[in-house]
Structure formats: structure tokens, C-alpha cells
Amino acid sequence: MAKVRVATTWLECCSGCHMSMLDLDEKLVELASKIEFDASPITDIKEFHPVDVGIVEGAVGNEEQLEVLKKIRENSKILVALGDCACFGGIPAMRNFFKKEEVLKRVYVETESTVNPEKVIPHEDVPKLFPSVKAIDQFVKVDVYVPGCPPDPKAIEYALRELLEGKIPVLPPELLSYE
Amino acid sequence: MKEVKLKINGKDVVATEGMTILEAARKAGFRIPTLCYHDGLTPHGGCRLCVVEVKGSPRLLTSCTTPVADGMEVYTDTDRVKEARKFVMNLIMTERNHFCMFCEKSGKYEDTDCELQKRAYEVQIEHFPFPVYVDKYPVDTSSPVMVTDHNRCILCGRCVRVCSEIVANSTLDFSFRGSKALIAVDTGLSKGKSSCISCGACMQVCPAGAIFSKFGGYKSRRSLCERIETFCPICGIGCETTNYVRYNNIVEIEGNGLVKGSLDGGQLCEKGRYGPLMESRNRISTPLLRDSKGRFVEATYEEALNRVVQLLKAYSPDQIAFRTSSFLPAEDLAYIKEFASRIGVKDIDTFDGNVYRNLSSFKLSKGTYEDVLNADLILLIGGDIVKEHSVVGSYIRRAVRNRGAELVVISSIESKIDRWAKEVRRVAEGSEGSLANDYKNKIKSMSNSIIVLEGASLLSNKEAIEPWLKLAEELNVKVMILTPTGNSLAAWELGISPDLADSAGKSKKLLFLFLGDIDSSYSPASIAEKGYETIVLHSAYIDAIMKLSDVVIPGKSWLENEGTYKVMDGKARRFSPILKAEKGVKSPRELLSDLADAMRLGSISIDDIVRKL
Numbered sequence: 029m030a031k032v033r034v035a036t037t038w039l040e041c042c043s044g045c046h047m048s049m050l051d052l053d054e055k056l057v058e059l060a061s062k063i064e065f066d067a068s069p070i071t072d073i074k075e076f077h078p079v080d081v082g083i084v085e086g087a088v089g090n091e092e093q094l095e096v097l098k099k100i101r102e103n104s105k106i107l108v109a110l111g112d113c114a115c116f117g118g119i120p121a122m123r124n125f126f127k128k129e130e131v132l133k134r135v136y137v138e139t140e141s142t143v144n145p146e147k148v149i150p151h152e153d154v155p156k157l158f159p160s161v162k163a164i165d166q167f168v169k170v171d172v173y174v175p176g177c178p179p180d181p182k183a184i185e186y187a188l189r190e191l192l193e194g195k196i197p198v199l200p201p202e203l204l205s206y207e
Numbered sequence: 208m209k210e211v212k213l214k215i216n217g218k219d220v221v222a223t224e225g226m227t228i229l230e231a232a233r234k235a236g237f238r239i240p241t242l243c244y245h246d247g248l249t250p251h252g253g254c255r256l257c258v259v260e261v262k263g264s265p266r267l268l269t270s271c272t273t274p275v276a277d278g279m280e281v282y283t284d285t286d287r288v289k290e291a292r293k294f295v296m297n298l299i300m301t302e303r304n305h306f307c308m309f310c311e312k313s314g315k316y317e318d319t320d321c322e323l324q325k326r327a328y329e330v331q332i333e334h335f336p337f338p339v340y341v342d343k344y345p346v347d348t349s350s351p352v353m354v355t356d357h358n359r360c361i362l363c364g365r366c367v368r369v370c371s372e373i374v375a376n377s378t379l380d381f382s383f384r385g386s387k388a389l390i391a392v393d394t395g396l397s398k399g400k401s402s403c404i405s406c407g408a409c410m411q412v413c414p415a416g417a418i419f420s421k422f423g424g425y426k427s428r429r430s431l432c433e434r435i436e437t438f439c440p441i442c443g444i445g446c447e448t449t450n451y452v453r454y455n456n457i458v459e460i461e462g463n464g465l466v467k468g469s470l471d472g473g474q475l476c477e478k479g480r481y482g483p484l485m486e487s488r489n490r491i492s493t494p495l496l497r498d499s500k501g502r503f504v505e506a507t508y509e510e511a512l513n514r515v516v517q518l519l520k521a522y523s524p525d526q527i528a529f530r531t532s533s534f535l536p537a538e539d540l541a542y543i544k545e546f547a548s549r550i551g552v553k554d555i556d557t558f559d560g561n562v563y564r565n566l567s568s569f570k571l572s573k574g575t576y577e578d579v580l581n582a583d584l585i586l587l588i589g590g591d592i593v594k595e596h597s598v599v600g601s602y603i604r605r606a607v608r609n610r611g612a613e614l615v616v617i618s619s620i621e622s623k624i625d626r627w628a629k630e631v632r633r634v635a636e637g638s639e640g641s642l643a644n645d646y647k648n649k650i651k652s653m654s655n656s657i658i659v660l661e662g663a664s665l666l667s668n669k670e671a672i673e674p675w676l677k678l679a680e681e682l683n684v685k686v687m688i689l690t691p692t693g694n695s696l697a698a699w700e701l702g703i704s705p706d707l708a709d710s711a712g713k714s715k716k717l718l719f720l721f722l723g724d725i726d727s728s729y730s731p732a733s734i735a736e737k738g739y740e741t742i743v744l745h746s747a748y749i750d751a752i753m754k755l756s757d758v759v760i761p762g763k764s765w766l767e768n769e770g771t772y773k774v775m776d777g778k779a780r781r782f783s784p785i786l787k788a789e790k791g792v793k794s795p796r797e798l799l800s801d802l803a804d805a806m807r808l809g810s811i812s813i814d815d816i817v818r819k820l
Contacts, residue, residue, distance in 0.1 A: 112308055115334040121306060124341045160341065165334060173333035177308040180315075201328040202316045206307035 031064040032192060033079040036110075037100050038069055039093040040120040040161060041086030045111035046070065048178035049083075052185055062192055067100075076103040081191055087113040087120045088162055092155035101168040106196075108187065109163070109170045112177040112206060119177070120161040128159045172197055176205040213279040228270035228281055229257055237283050240292065240326050242299075243363035244271040245412055247465040247472050248372055251364050255295045256326060259283045267291055293330045300327060301337040302386060303344065304358040310416040311425050318430030322414035323361060344389065349399030352481045353410050353420055355390070360417040362388055366409030373465070373472035375604035376623075378403045390417075404593050404600075404623055405477040411461055420459060422484035427453040436463065437783040438772075439479040440534065440693025440765060442727075444598050445774030446475050450785045457483050457766075457785060470576055476597030483766060483785075488748040492789075495759040503759070508791060511760050515743055516805050518717055518758070522741075524551035528715040530734070533557040533691075533698040535723035535795060536770020536782060537820055540694065540703045541813040542796035543721060549808050554715060555703060559691045559728035561667035563699035566688065569676045574657045574685035575776070580606050582685075584653040585614045586646060588639050588675060590662020591622040595727065596689045599659070600624050613653075617642055618661075639665060643674035647682070656684050663691035663728040690775050692726040693765075697773035697820055715739060720756075721795045722746035724765045731755075745798055760798060763788045770794075771817055779820040 038046060046069060052059065067073045082104025088094050101107055112118035123131045136142065136149045164170060174187045174197075183203040190197035209224040215232050222231035227250065232239055243254040252272035259270045262280035267288065270281075282288065299305070305323070307313040312321035316328050344357035362381070367390065370379040378401055382391035393401040410418045432451035439446050439460075447463035460480050465473030494511035495503040506514075519527065529547045531540060540557075547555045579585065579602040592600040606612035607627045616628040619636035632642055650656045658679050665671050666688065679686045690696055718739040722729065724747060731751035734742075744756040747764035767788035773779045793801070796813070803811055 109334065112306075116306060117335075117339065118306065119308060121339070122309065124339075125304070125343050162338075163334060166338065170334070175333050198331065199333060201331060204328045204331065204333060205315050206324060206327070207310075207313040207315065207319075 032062060032081065033066050033077075034063050034068070034081045034083065035066045035076055035079040035100060035104065036068040036070065036083040036085070037096055039084065039086030039097060039114070039164070040089040041111065041113045041118070043069070043085070044178040045085040045114075045176075048176075048181055049110075049184055051181040053181075055181075055185055059188060063188070076100055078103050080104070081106050081108060083108045083110050084114050084164055085110045086164075087117050088158070088164055088167055089120055089123075089160075090155040090157050094158075094167060097164055097168055106171045106191065107168065108172040108174060108191075109165065110174050110184070111179055112175050114164050114170075115173045115175040116206075117161050117163045121163075124160040128157060132157065174199065177207055180205060211275045211277050211279075213275050213277070213281060215281045216283055222275045224275075226275050228259060228261075228268070228273050228275055228279075231275050232259075232270060232281065232283055239270050239283050240329055241271060242322065242326055242361070242414055243365060245365050245368070245465070247467055247469065248365060248368040248412070251368065254299070254361070254363055256292055258288060258291050258295075260285050260288055289330070293332070296327055296330045296332055297336055299323070299361050300332060301335055302340050303360065304341075305415075310359065311419065312416040314428050314430065318428050320429050321416055323416075340386070342386075347392070347397050347399075348421075349397035350403060350405060350421075351399065352405045352422070352477060352485075353398070353407060353418055354424075355392075355398060355418050357389055357417065359415050360390060361415050362390070363414060365412040365414065366390060366418060369408045369412045369465075369472075373474060374404070374406055374408050374601050375608050376402065376404055376406075376601070377608070379409060402623055402626065404597060405481070406474060406597055407477070407480040408462070408472075408474055411465065411473065420481070420484070422481060423451075423459040426456065426458045427451070429459070432458055435783055435785050437785065438774075438780055439475065440772045440774070440782060441478050441482060442476075442596050443690030443693060443695055443775040444596055445693060445772065445776070445780060446471060446479055446598055447473075448475065448479065452785060455786050460484070471598050471601075474598045474601060478594075478597075488750070490764075491746060491749055491753070491759060491761040493761065495756075497757045508760070508793075511758055512801055512805055514758050515719075515760075515802060518741060518743060519550060519719075519802075519806070522717045525553070526714070526716040527552045527554070527719065528717070528739075529555040529719045529721070531555075531557055531698075531703065531721040531795070532723050532726045532729060533559055533694045533703070534726040534765055535694060535721065536768055536772060537694060537697040537701060537779075537817050538770045538813060539721070539723065539768070539795040540698050540701050541816045542799050542811060544701060544703050545811045545813055545816075546799045546803060546808075549803070549811065550806070557695070557698045557703055557728075558726060558730075559663055559667060559695050560698070560703075561669070562663065562688075562691065562695060562728075565666065565669050565672055566676065569680050571676065571679060571686045572683060574659070574687035576602055578655075578657050578685050579603060579659070579687065581610075582606055582655050582657040583610070583612050584650065584656040585612055586650075586656065586658045586675075587614060587616045587618070587624065587628075588658065588660050589618055589665030589671065590689075591618070591620050591624075592659070592661050592689070593623045595662055595691075599687070599689060603627070603659070615646070636664065637668050637671050639671045640674035643678045647678060650678070650682050650684055656682075657687060658684055659687045659689065661689045663726075666691070667728065688775070691728050693772045693774060696775065696777070697771070697779075700773065700820065701816065716741065718742045720744045720746070720752065721762070722748075722750075722752075723762065723768060723795065724748070725750065745793075745795060761792050762798070763792055763794045767792070768794045771820060773820050 258267035462473035
């Protein structure tokens with residue numbers, strides 16, 4: 029049987045959900061016989077190719093992230109939102125309660141660890157920041173949601189196994205987590 | 208009561224008339240998720256999570272507010288119901304800030320402290336299908352004990368209902384409308400400046416993270432805590448509590464019994480709910496002895512014991528006085544009394560001993576909590592009931608609010624109960640008694656009066672209370688004595704505060720002082736002014752009297768000391784310790800037992816004495 033091809037990517041996030049995926053530990057070995065990773069931070073392949081399942085960690089907060097999201101959507105038959113940021117907006121969405129200018133000033137000028145005497149806010153060669161952070165389903169169609177900050181490896185395993193059996197997974201309450 | 212026969216999910220169920228569908232379903236073992244509903248409060252029908260399908264009704268009905276009817280066919284778990292519940296939860300989660308990972312109450316399915324989150328798990332919310340609303344709402348941190356974050360509020364109204372129905376203080380209400388609606392504090396004040404009495408009932412019932420404690424935050428989830436059910440002996444009411452403890456630290460204290468029909472509705476007061484969490488005093492960590500130059504030196508427990516034995520032998524029994532807090536369990540009080548009598552010491556007393564001495568010559572008809580609730584005239588004399596006996600304050604407010612009872616406050620200090628009074632008489636402290644005769648005719652004209660006597664300073668002042676007691680005796684009016692400390696009554700019944708113990712007070716030279724904890728009648732200044740030559744102190748916390756002491760021995764705090772208390776209602780109760788004392792820290796009975804061994808006094812048994820309580 030041909031292996032199921034999977035691509036993953038991370039947008040505005042901390043990469044914790046990918047770490048949680050690696051926490052599948054020995055089950056990864058078993059899954060590796062059925063799954064082949066294409067573009068992914070794990071394989072370090074940068075270019076997206078058509079795959080069966082695309083997994084997205086993180087929310088969308090700037091232009092570049094939206095580009096990447098659209099690319100993985102185009103290339104994936106089934107798109108999975110992995111983690112609270114992708115499903116809800118998560119921690120990055122905390123900035124939605126402030127104005128964009130306030131956020132930039134705080135980050136690049138005011139934080140205690142910043143040395144920026146000219147008070148320059150980067151504006152060239154960096155992707156343009158959106159006024160607010162949104163969950164990925166505000167931009168593209170999402171087929172599967174696996175919330176959690178990060179999702180429990182058990183939840184990720186459940187979702188992957190259901191997908192391998194050709195089902196669209198819906199997590200039972202005990203595998204859901206918003207924290 | 209009339210029986211009602213209905214069908215729930217095809218099963219025949221017999222309910223009683225007046226029951227709601229929710230109550231009947233729960234009784235029959237069917238689970239219906241709820242959010243704004245609370246066992247101890249009037250149903251509100253606000254959140255719509257408990258909707259069910261009823262045959263013949265075109266729309267879904269809220270089970271918490273719909274009464275059962277004969278022949279009704281109810282379905283609690285159909286696809287239509289499930290879809291409606293998920294839709295309701297989606298709307299709630301979309302409005303305001305329900306990003307769980309920022310919130311201290313958040314947890315996984317099994318161990319979340321948040322009811323809202325639990326319900327969201329149950330209906331399997333896995334994303335927000337509607338764009339999230341990101342308006343900023345105020346966060347009120349002005350209360351000394353709790354934070355109100357309106358961004359997490361779901362407007363279920365539990366806090367409003369508990370504040371009005373149980374605490375009867377009516378501080379909280381709704382303001383504005385629709386998505387801009389806010390829980391209002393009085394007429395838009397901050398909690399710290401409002402009529403709020405910091406009892407924390409709203410915090411206890413909040414199903415989301417909108418009202419939370421300033422002291423419990425981020426310490427631990429409840430699922431990781433040890434759960435200890437006991438009661439609070441700080442005042443004479445003895446409210447039942449559930450204590451959540453982790454690593455020998457109290458994380459949270461809650462009132463028990465917030466269910467329909469319970470009298471106090473699971474209330475606690477500021478002191479009971481937050482007091483032990485606010486503890487900032489330093490503990491006495493090691494025995495201290497004063498050396499020849501007058502400095503404290505650290506000593507072993509045995510050295511301290513030896514010094515105490517020497518002192519007890521150096522003075523004659525009539526030169527020795529024992530003083531104890533009635534905050535201590537009855538076992539300690541009984542042991543102190545037995546020990547004193549073994550060595551011939553007669554001068555033994557509690558700090559609030561005068562309270563019952565003043566009452567002893569009167570034949571009083573004792574008022575109960577129900578008497579307060581059913582009174583039409585309540586005379587509240589002395590003190591600040593909101594600070595000292597807040598839960599009884601709620602009974603008074605309930606009588607005033609729900610039944611139109613007349614409240615007269617006669618006190619030297621301002622209180623948050625004053626705004627409920629028809630008449631407030633401000634008098635100088637100690638002269639409360641001079642007004643007793645003014646109310647003679649009023650009491651006669653009313654059918655159901657009660658006199659409530661409040662506060663250690665009033666009750667221990669003979670002149671201030673005697674006129675009231677005489678009046679009560681003469682007119683046979685019910686009297687409620689709000690005893691200052693958890694064990695004031697037991698101390699009196701055990702004879703720890705006997706008649707006229709003070710008469711020979713001045714000639715005493717050695718004072719043996721037992722402070723389990725500091726009760727409201729204790730005053731270091733009044734001990735200092737008696738000019739004892741030598742003071743032996745057994746206490747948990749460092750305070751002013753330590754400087755005057757010659758021997759200091761660390762003791763257990765009330766939180767660590769197991770024992771029996773007899774509170775105002777006259778029921779003896781066993782206090783289970785909430786915290787573990789450090790190794791080697793003794794309760795008074797343990798210390799005295801060691802002393803009795805050292806002095807070869809033979810064994811002292813107190814079991815029979817305590818059993819009689």
C-alpha cells in the first residue's frame with residue numbers, strides 16, 4: 029500500500045504542537061511505516077508538493093503566513109488545524125485586544141530586553157503585520173480540528189489513526205483540551 | 208404533594224408537582240448540561256444550555272424553568288437538542304475573551320476548575336465557527352480579596368442571584384444591554400468602593416474565570432489538591448468549609464451546602480474565606496529563653512520545659528495565673544484546667560471570660576437563626592456584624608428585604624449593615640445600654656422581636672448589656688448572643704472562665720499564656736498593664752506580648768490543631784486540621800502533658816470532660 033503523504037507547517041506559534049507530535053515517541057516508528065512526510069519543519073523540505081494531509085500549527089498574523097497557509101491548502105486534500113493557535117487564534121490572539129501600533133511599539137521599543145535607541149520599528153524586508161491575529165479557518169477551509177496548547181500526543185495519535193482509516197476525526201471530549 | 212407522571216426519553220418517571228423538568232430528569236438519572244443553573248439559586252433560564260425537546264412544543268424548552276406536567280413527553284438527548292446546545296456554546300464562546308489558555312481556571316477535561324470549559328468540552332467545541340468579538344471590558348481589582356474580569360463573564364447571573372438571594376446584600380446586578388451588558392456593582396462603582404462585604408459568595412458560584420480569588424490564583428488546580436471538609440472556628444457561627452490544600456498550603460476555602468434548603472446557603476465571610484490565605488504574621492519557630500542579660504536565646508524544647516518547671520515551682524500557686532484563648536479546642540481548654548487544678552492554680556480564665564459571666568445571672572430565651580429570619584423587629588446592639596458575624600448579618604438582611612422586618616442598629620461604629628436599618632443610633636462605646644428603655648414600648652407593640660448582641664467589647668461590658676438583658680428577661684424577648692470565638696461556649700461550660708476569676712488578678716506574678724491563635728478579645732496591652740513579673744508564652748505567632756515574655760514555646764495554630772468546638776448553636780463539632788504542624792510544634796495539651804510528666808503529676812485524662820460537651 030502506498031504511504032499516506034503528509035506535509036506540515038508552522039505559522040504564528042511556538043512550535044510546541046510539532047514537539048507534541050514528536051512526543052508520540054515509539055508510536056512514530058509505527059506510523060512512519062504508513063506515513064511519509066513531505067514539506068515539513070521536521071524534514072526541512074521547504075517547497076510544498078501535493079499531499080494527502082496538510083497539518084498547520086499556528087495562527088495567521090501577517091502576509092507571509094497567509095501565503096504559506098494558502099499554499100499548503102492548495103496542495104492538501106485534507107487540512108488539519110493543529111493546536112489552539114490554528115483552531116482559535118490562541119496565545120498570538122492576545123494582541124487582538126490592543127492596536128497594531130501599540131503592539132509594535134511594545135515589542136520593538138519598550139520591552140525591557142530591547143536596545144533600540146533610534147526607536148526603529150522594522151518595516152522593510154519583513155512581512156506586513158495584520159491588524160489582528162486570526163484562526164486559520166478565517167482564511168481557508170479546515171477539515172479537521174485538533175485543539176490544545178499543545179494538543180495531547182494521544183489526541184494527535186487519535187486524529188492520525190482516524191485519518192489513516194479514511195475517517196474525518198472528531199475528538200471525543202476527554203481528548204479535547206484548550207490549555 | 209401531588210404526583211405527576213411523565214416520560215423522559217421513553218422512560219416512565221414520577222415527579223411531584225412544581226418540580227422542573229431538570230429536577231425530574233436528574234432524579235431519574237438523566238444528565239442535562241447546565242451553566243447558569245445552580246442548585247442553591249432560583250432558576251434563571253438565561254444560558255439556554257439545558258434545553259430539551261417536549262412533544263407538542265414547537266420550540267425547545269429550558270428544562271431548568273419549565274415545570275413538569277402530567278403526560279409530558281421529554282427528550283433530553285436528541286440530535287436537535289445536541290445541535291442547539293452546541294450552537295449556544297458557540298455563541299457564548301464567541302462573545303468576549305474565552306481563550307482558555309490565558310486563564311487560571313483552565314485545565315484538561317478531567318481536571319478543569321472551569322464549568323464553562325467543561326461544558327465546552329462536553330459539546331465538543333473544537334474551534335470558533337463565528338468571528339471572535341474582541342472588545343475590551345473592564346477588569347476590577349479594587350476589592351481586597353477578589354478580581355472581577357468582565358472579559359470572561361458570560362452574564363449567567365449566578366453572582367447576581369447569590370448576592371441577592373443568599374447573602375441578601377444586593378451589591379451586584381446587571382447594567383447595560385445586549386453584548387454590552389455588564390455585571391454592575393451598586394450603581395457602577397468598583398467593588399472596593401461599593402457596598403460589597405467581600406464574602407466571596409459570587410466568586411464561589413462563578414462558572415467561568417470572571418471572578419477569582421486574589422490569593423488562590425495560579426497556586427494549584429483543585430484536582431491536584433487534598434480536599435478537607437471541616438468548619439471554621441474563627442467566630443461563634445462555625446460555618447462548614449471545604450479546604451483545598453497542596454504541599455501544606457491552603458489554595459482555596461469554600462463554603463459548604465450551597466444547595467436548596469440549606470440555611471446559610473454555603474456562605475462564608477471575608478475572615479473565613481480569605482483570612483487563612485491572607486496570613487502574613489511570622490511564626491514562632493523555636494523555643495526562646497531570656498538570659499541573665501535580658502536577651503532571648505534559642506533553646507531546645509527540653510530546656511524550655513525545665514525552665515517552666517522551675518518557674519512553676521518557684522512561685523506559689525496563688526501567685527500564678529493561667530490565661531487562654533477560647534479559640535483553642537475543648538481538649539486543650541480542659542487539659543489546661545485540669546493541669547492548673549493539679550498544681551493548685553485557681554486563677555484561670557479566657558480573654559472573653561466576661562461574656563458569659565455577664566450573662567450567667569439572667570434567664571434568657573435563646574434566639575435561633577430561624578428566629579432572626581422570622582422576626583419583625585430586630586435590635587442589633589454593638590459591634591460591626593459585617594466584620595464579626597457576617598453570615599448572621601445575611602439572615603438579618605433577608606428578614607428586612609424579604610419580609611419587611613424593622614432593623615434598629617445601636618452601635619458605636621459604622622457598619623455596612625447600617626443601610627438596611629430603619630433607625631441607626633450612634634452611641635459612645637460602652638453606653639449602648641442607656642438606650643434599652645427607649646425600645647420597651649416598641650418591643651411590646653411587635654409580635655416577633657429579637658435582640659442581637661454583637662461583639663466581644665460589648666458583651667464583656669456589664670454596663671452596656673445588662674439593661675438589654677433585663678429588658679429581654681422582663682418582656683421575654685428572644686436574645687441572640689454572637690459569641691466572639693469558636694469555643695467561647697465550650698470554655699464557659701468547661702469552667703475555664705469561672706466566676707470572679709479576675710478578683711485577685713493584680714497580685715499575680717507568673718502568667719502562663721496559651722494563645723492557640725489570637726481571638727478578638729485578646730489584647731496584649733491589657734496583659735502588659737497588669738505588670739506580671741514573669742510570662743510564659745505558648746503561641747503560634749510572633750506578636751507584641753512576645754517581647755514581654757521570659758519563656759517562649761512555639762505552638763500549633765488553629766489550622767493545625769485537631770479538636771472539639773462547641774459553637775453558638777450548641778452543637779459540638781470536631782475540627783479536622785487543615786494543615787500539618789512542623790515537627791516538634793505542640794498543642795497546649797501536648798505541652799502540658801510533657802510538663803505533667805516532668806513534674807511527675809501522673810496522667811491527666813480529659814476524655815470524660817470533653818465527651819460531656
